[in-house]
Amino acid sequence: MRTKLSVNINKIATLRNARGGNLPNLLQVAKDCEKFGADGITVHPRPDERHIRFSDVYDLKKIVTTELNIEGYPNEKFLQLIEAIHPEQITLVPDADHVLTSSEGWNIEEHFDFLQAIIFRLKKIGTRVSVFINPDVKQVLSAKKVGADRIEIYTGDFANQFQTADKMQLIKPYADCAVEAHRLGLGINAGHDLNLENLHFFKQQVEPLHEVSIGHALVCDALYFGLQNTIRQYLQCLQ
């Protein structure tokens, strides 16, 4: 199956915010990512708005023509944003307010009632709901029970160990999660620290894989290869 590439543009907002103006222009970058072949745009507005601002999300909704995926911790302000915007996909992450970046998935059993109520609320507006989990088959079963449509598997540990570990052993829990999720009728997304070195192997071994969302490495690669060429290379890894 073809795996979709959603480009996370948080880093573009970080660069813009460094000077307080509108350079680079976030909306233009989102449009260009789509023009260069991205299948979606991902943003992760955090409570302190240090990269994506809540106002950016409203602006992006007006111009994104592929799929808008909004990631975040579901506090009331975030949920109201989602209800106002109706993105195609929302990815629920368990981040505390000031974490540098998402570094683990939900323990769904521990937050079951909380997540179930939120998913019920979000389903009313017709948004696809994905839950961010570690590569653990138990969490896949819980994701199904709690009412999610998809899982997003946290790939940070895979990426960190990719150069040194036994690759087949490393990938096994991710592949197992995908098989189990598919059996249960859940879609499978993945993300965090995926890059041009590890993405093709991940794609080959994890089947099915509906979508990857990639930001940090892709933006860094774009400094050297340019955005169009970089997106083309990431799409090639997914073939």
Ligand code: PXP
């Ligand atoms: N998925 C989630 C839930 C994230 O929080 C992030 C980072 O914002 C990503 C994917 C993308 O990770 P990276 O920027 O390392 O590609």
